[in-house]
Amino acid sequence: MTKSVIIDEEEGICSTVTGPTGAEHRHLANSVIEQAIRDADLSLDQIGYCVATGYGRMNVPFADSQITELTCHARGVAKLFPNARTAIDIGGQDAKGLKIQDGRLKDFVMNDKCAAGTGRFLEVLAETIGLNVKDLGDISLKSKKRIRISSICTIFAEQEIRAQISEGAAIEDIIAGLHESIAGRVVRMIKRLKIEPDVVITGGVAKNSGVIKALREHIGYDIFVPENPLLSGAYGAALLGREIYNKETSEKRDIRRGISLKEGVTFFK
Amino acid sequence: MTEKTKKGLARVEEIYEDRSKRAIELKEQGKKIIGYLCIYPVIEMLTALDMVPFRIFGDIKEPITKADACLPTVVCPFLRSSLDLGLKGRYNFLEGTVMSHACEVCEKTAHIWKTYIEQKYTFFIDVPHTVHEAAQEHLKGLLEDFRKTLEAFTGKDLSNDKLTKAIKLHNEQRKLVREIYELRKPNPPLISGVETIKLIKSLMSVPVEEGNDILKDVLAELKNRKNAPQKKSIRLLLWGSIIDDASLIEIIENADANLVMDDTCVGTRPYFDDVKLTADPLEGLAYHYLVDIKCPRTFRESEYGETSKNYMKDLSSRFSYLSDYARDWKVDGIILHSLRFCDIHGYEVPAIRDFLDSKGIKSIYLEPDYTESALGPLRTRIEAFIETLG
Structure with missing residues (x-):
């Protein structure tokens, strides 16, 4: 997903946009910023500074700088939850653990090698069961006796689930097992950081109440979820952009005001 | 010719x-x-x-x-x-x-x-x-x-005289390599990490005398160079498994960092200690290859025969050379690199991290595969690590 957040001088959010990314990053970057500006009732020259983050950060032609999603997430989470010390971000492509100190990223771990322990794991397996990934959380909460999924690998887990279904296992127990599997995998990774409260979860999987329940059991602390868990990285990028802008202008350095949209590069003519 | x-x-x-x-x-x-x-x-x-x-x-x-x-x-x-x-x-x-x-x-x-x-x-x-x-x-x-x-x-006939002569030639190479590493101490360094790994790999491809000539030429060139590496915000040290391709170093140096020091085997390890010249040259060679070269494939403990447990003493006897490198090359952080399935380096990582933490030296642990395509995902980790140091 591609997200955009515009903030004002008081760090308040003017507008947000969330949309699917697709293959044409540069083209999309332009249309997302255009929509964000429209929603905020602003014009392009009113944007003082723009930070791009995430996997596509190099593909935003009009960005003033690029900062990794790890730093941006930590900043966004720290602003939303000033007591946060640990953040877990489980997105569609990877899972990350962040340690936060004084509002900044201190240390991190991440898994981006395979789908295991990410939102993709749930997407694929929801499809196997024939459900929408959005409904998994609520269904799993009905489980009385969750099934143990022993495979970490998405493909092997799929085979295990098929076997369970044919043996007549209850769907809610299977899904609860999936949530336990992803939570266990993520916590094992994040334990390398020494988990400290408050713990915050972000990313698409934060919308799944079943995974949060399983994570809570593993971690032993309450887990806080932002109102919109998909936007904390983009919000952090905006906050960092504002900091850079203020620092540069206070030091009277020449800073380009207003972004311009270059022609979006496209390979679909 | x-x-x-x-x-x-x-x-x-x-x-x-x-x-x-x-x-x-x-x-x-x-x-x-x-x-x-x-x-x-x-x-x-x-x-x-x-x-x-x-x-x-x-x-x-x-x-x-x-x-x-x-x-x-x-x-x-x-x-x-x-x-x-x-x-x-x-x-x-x-x-x-x-x-x-x-x-x-x-x-x-x-x-x-x-x-x-x-x-x-x-x-x-x-x-x-x-x-x-x-x-x-x-x-x-x-x-x-x-x-x-x-x-x-x-x-x-492989006489002791011939062997001593060869040891002297290789020691000369070691000394010249150390002189190259001295030129990584200034900020910005006079030679980049990419250039260094290419240089070391070249030395391992030609006869020792030829390598020594190359080193002398490079030293002369560096001391007067106009196109020195750009100064970046962060100075890094790289520890770990073999790296025999410049691509990983390129990722580090394309981010906002200068790689100024290493502890790897296409780097300092074979060069940072001379072979001692002993009456029986094999004695000096055995000592050098076993004691001087600090690859985790060789087991070290703080003191042979010590039966009590003293973790910090053990760590400091094994790794204090790393904190010395970090101090002398004014390093801001250390990248710990253990190639996937490299058991010997992997086992060492928790101990090294404990040691570096105790010294207040920040580090990041990477465990990549040995393929070019595995390097992409490392970029984000390396950049984020640099951001935490800034």
Whole structure:
């Protein structure tokens, strides 16, 4: 997903946009910023500074700088939850653990090698069961006796689930097992950081109440979820952009005001 | 003799791009080129008999297609790649090989190499894994055997005089390499990490005297260079498993960091201590290869025979050289790199991190695969690490 957040001088959010990314990053970057500006009732020259983050950060032609999603997430989470010390971000492509100190990223771990322990794991397996990934959380909460999924690998887990279904296992127990599997995998990774409260979860999987329940059991602390868990990285990028802008202008350095949209590069003519 | 018009860093680039070219030329002139895997084969003994030690490397750009038939896929991918190149005939110009029990997989690779690849000479040194005197004595004995096989193979006598002369030549190379590393101390450094790894790899591809000439040219060039590396915000040190391709270093240096120091085997490890000149040269060599070279394949403890547990003392005896490097090269953070399935480096990481934490030195742990495509995801980690240091 591609997200955009515009903030004002008081760090308040003017507008947000969330949309699917697709293959044409540069083209999309332009249309997302255009929509964000429209929603905020602003014009392009009113944007003082723009930070791009995430996997596509190099593909935003009009960005003033690029900062990794790890730093941006930590900043966004720290602003939303000033007591946060640990953040877990489980997105569609990877899972990350962040340690936060004084509002900044201190240390991190991440898994981006395979789908295991990410939102993709749930997407694929929801499809196997024939459900929408959005409904998994609520269904799993009905489980009385969750099934143990022993495979970490998405493909092997799929085979295990098929076997369970044919043996007549209850769907809610299977899904609860999936949530336990992803939570266990993520916590094992994040334990390398020494988990400290408050713990915050972000990313698409934060919308799944079943995974949060399983994570809570593993971690032993309450887990806080932002109102919109998909936007904390983009919000952090905006906050960092504002900091850079203020620092540069206070030091009277020449800073380009207003972004311009270059022609979006496209390979679909 | 071909023209060697290029000098200094330009010559380094030339060798790095096609490292077997010079070896093949030398072979045509009648020299014996002997391959060695890892840094434990005692190359001074090859030089002493006028043979050319040529280090065997892998290739992260070349998919492994043949080695999987004889080595499991869950072992060191560098060694799998090296063996793969061997099986594909890329090292056919070698007269023979010297390999060692550097680590478990290196031993297996040596045996498989010997089984499947035609060569006129082969020797295996089962280098012990501890630093005690008894272990040094054992290695000395193995080197005696090595000497005998080399004498039989070449029909020449490997006298102590010849060996001492070779040790001096290699010590000169070590001294020159250390001088290069001195030029990484300024900010910005006078030589980049990418240039350094290319230089070291070149040295491991040509005879020692030729390498020494290259080093002298490079030193002269660096001291007057106009196109020095750009100054970045962060200075980093790289520790860990073998890195035999500049791509990973390029990722670091394309981010906002200068790589100014390393503790790897295509870097400081074989060069930072001289071989002591002893009456029996094998004694100095055994000491150097076992005690001086600090690869985690050799087990070290704070004191032999100490029976009580003192973790911090143990850590500091094993790793204080790293914090010395960090201090002397004014490093902001350390990248710990353990190649996927590199057990020896992987085991060391928790202890090193405890040590670095105790010294307040920040570090990041990377565990990449040995392929070019595995490097992309590392970019985000490296950039984020640099952001935490800024």
